Amino acid sequence: MKFTQLCYLPVWYLKNVIFRKHGPLQTVLFVTDYCNLKCKHCFEMGHQCKEMKSIDKIREELIYAHSMGSRFLDLEGGEPTIYRYTDENGRTYDINDVIALAKECGFNSVTITTNAQMPFEWVKADFVWVSLDGFREYHDAVRGEGAFAKLEENIRRYHELAKDEKGRPRRLGANIAVNNINKDSVRDTLMYVKDSPYLDSIAVNFHTPYPGTEELMLSMEDRCRIIDEVIELKKAGCPVQNSVSGLKIMKRRGFKKNCWISNFIITDGTRFRACPGETLGICDDCGFCMAGEMYAVMHLKPDTLIAGMKLRL
Numbered sequence: 001m002k003f004t005q006l007c008y009l010p011v012w013y014l015k016n017v018i019f020r021k022h023g024p025l026q027t028v029l030f031v032t033d034y035c036n037l038k039c040k041h042c043f044e045m046g047h048q049c050k051e052m053k054s055i056d057k058i059r060e061e062l063i064y065a066h067s068m069g070s071r072f073l074d075l076e077g078g079e080p081t082i083y084r085y086t087d088e089n090g091r092t093y094d095i096n097d098v099i100a101l102a103k104e105c106g107f108n109s110v111t112i113t114t115n116a117q118m119p120f121e122w123v124k125a126d127f128v129w130v131s132l133d134g135f136r137e138y139h140d141a142v143r144g145e146g147a148f149a150k151l152e153e154n155i156r157r158y159h160e161l162a163k164d165e166k167g168r169p170r171r172l173g174a175n176i177a178v179n180n181i182n183k184d185s186v187r188d189t190l191m192y193v194k195d196s197p198y199l200d201s202i203a204v205n206f207h208t209p210y211p212g213t214e215e216l217m218l219s220m221e222d223r224c225r226i227i228d229e230v231i232e233l234k235k236a237g238c239p240v241q242n243s244v245s246g247l248k249i250m251k252r253r254g255f256k257k258n259c260w261i262s263n264f265i266i267t268d269g270t271r272f273r274a275c276p277g278e279t280l281g282i283c284d285d286c287g288f289c290m291a292g293e294m295y296a297v298m299h300l301k302p303d304t305l306i307a308g309m310k311l312r313l
Ligand SMILES: C[S@@+](CC[C@H](N)C(=O)[O-])C[C@H]1O[C@@H](n2cnc3c(N)ncnc32)[C@H](O)[C@@H]1O
Pocket: 035, 041, 042, 043, 046, 076, 077, 078, 079, 080, 113, 114, 115, 130, 131, 132, 133, 175, 176, 177, 205, 206, 207, 208, 209, 210, 213, 287, 288
């Protein structure tokens, strides 16, 4: 991120937090609902395999989000790396065209989350997260037989082939959603990331009970126990992206959310000013630790501000 882009952050904070003109800093844009997996914890809309958003629609949505003040983009799906759209002139667009378009529209940084089931070293996002829902058989129990082996092969490829502007291997983060299937694998997963030559950090999230997936949600007792374990592992040197302040807030059910910091535009084009979980009435049980991080940012917790900067720079 350039210095001028960095200067936008205090300006945004002043306008949106101090003067309460609530508008997004980040946009979560769903580009497709096509997916090559059918994970047990995923919402139904995540793998319907019906819609590739047109590039014109994506351009319109990016211009809209940017005009609202958003400068960080996270591309989601479905599986964003399988995004392909062919226009009336026969030109086919992929996720790199969406990333280039976002930069043209003025976004400072574009991130993506992938299931890493296919090679993805060609993806030009500023930062890539791979979903790692447990160590070996735990990951496969959530995501399907053989998913962990494919992930391992493709993160190794990414490390070997994807280079930054100085020719160094690009950073790669993991993301775990802890649920009732993989809760006993958290320590092994964090240790796996710590020892991995290919992954440099892991973001910890908890299951969010989308309709049809409620039984995978952890009890509050389990969640608190796992948060304590994650904090202990972080203090012992595991590269956990979450800040300690953000994690501690996730132990409190029903804390005040500031989810207007991210706006969401889903695959059918519906625009939400905040997380769509609000319309489902599941905010009190939300497991996305970004909610805790946002709360801590609003309260200017130094460790959270540093964790955020580390990720974005
Ligand atoms: C919906 S997936 C889409 C991107 C890509 N296909 C993938 O699997 O990473 C994005 C992230 O949301 C997480 N996720 C899906 N359902 C969830 C739930 N109910 N609670 C918490 N995280 C969830 C996934 O584990 C993944 O890391």
